[in-house]
Amino acid sequence: MTYAKRFDGRKFDEIRPMEAKVGIIKRATGSAMFKMGNTIAIAAVYGPRDVFPSFLQNPSRGLLRCHYDMMSFSVTERKRPGPTRRSNEISRVTESALFPVVDLSKFGNTGFDIYVNILQADAGTRTAGINAAALALADAGAPMKDLVCSVAVGKVGDKICVDLTKEEEDYKDGATDLPIAVLPRSGKITLLQMDGNMTQKEIKEALEMGKKAVQSIKKLQVKALKDKYKGAGK
Amino acid sequence: MEEKMGKILIEERQLVVPGEELAEGMDNLPGEGAFREDDKILSLKVGLAHIDNRLLKVVPLGGKYLPKDGDTIVGKVVDIGMYGWRVDFGWPFFATIPLRDGSREFIPNGADLRQYYTFGDYVACKITKVVGSKIIDASMKVPGTRKLSNGRLIKVQPTRVPRIIGKQGSMISLIKEHTDCFIVVGQNGYVWISGGEPDKQLLAVKAIRQVEKEAHGEGLTDKISEFLKKESK
Structure with a gap:
């Protein structure tokens, strides 16, 4: 049996319904929520602030630090709170996905701390987290050369799909998950991970699909940022 | 050969987001909150774009205060040393008011600095020099600066x-x-x-x-x- 129709009836190159909101956490410098289907991520940015431990301080450039965590209630089986091997890895890849766009040269000795929390998980949590974190950073007034848009592509059975759900990731004939983060203006890739097997040709096809899908994410991010300041300017 | 004139793509006071194109062409210049990439000028921040002839600026709508030369700030005196006073003004590091810029009056050698401003006093001072985020000098000598009380x-x-x-x-x-x-x-x-x-x-x-x-x-x-x-x- 091939995977002829997706479980939720989407087209193969269609993203789940998305929602984004900026400025959801009052005491944070910048914050945002990003929702992709049943996956909900919130991100809060604090900074520029003093960096501890202080030996990490860099006088020539500010620091970008990310803390990713899943809420204990975000998954069906309770997730034990606190950092894990998995969440540490995702924190690092989120940092490196965002780092190329943020200009921290004027923020020597200080740092921006990004806290990403997953309220509800249905696959693609790191991509939703990166989308939320990019919005929160922009909201915090950090100088950014571009936004960062992230989406998961992959293979379910024998079909290349965009934005997999948990159900698809657990497909009985095997599935491959390939989360990517793209700078929408240049099309450069800042995150590329793969869990599963795909041929070179399939990866190329998947990346093309991902880059196309990312444009709709960018549109939504821009809309969310502009909605916060409705009525400002012209 | 004459080069093509640049084009400005936004209106005055338009809301822009990071990565949004403001103008094309090498004859336009990026100001604060903007940067150049190839022949384009793009926004760095969420804010309102301002056109000043050929200079394009973006005034941010969110975020923290970044210290700048010539700004008048209000802050709290948190430390007194041989060098002068340190002022907390909501930035990760303190601003320093050096002894020679401490007051319009003459400060004699070996004076008790607490007589001028003591711990917990609020002052309105002017930033004279921002060297890095850790070295910020302020002055109490220039007009518009004063000790704030009651x-x-x-x-x-x-x-x-x-x-x-x-x-x-x-x-x-x-x-x-x-x-x-x-x-x-x-x-x-x-x-x-x-x-x-x-x-x-x-x-x-x-x-x-x-x-x-x-x-x-x-x-x-x-x-x-x-x-x-x-x-x-």
């Missing part, structure tokens, strides 16, 4: 400060006029209110909060004027 401090969003002051200080003088209060607005978003009746001080706080809340609306001065007239009756 008043209340409120913190507002630093990006709203230009609106609170208004064009040529129109908004702040309107509030001063109606409340008989003495108000100092620091560029870092710290506002010092003193003098006048206590309830008038509270009215000034209310008015400033109103400006902060509706900072992007049109005809704000008229609205605040109406609000102050109604409330002061």
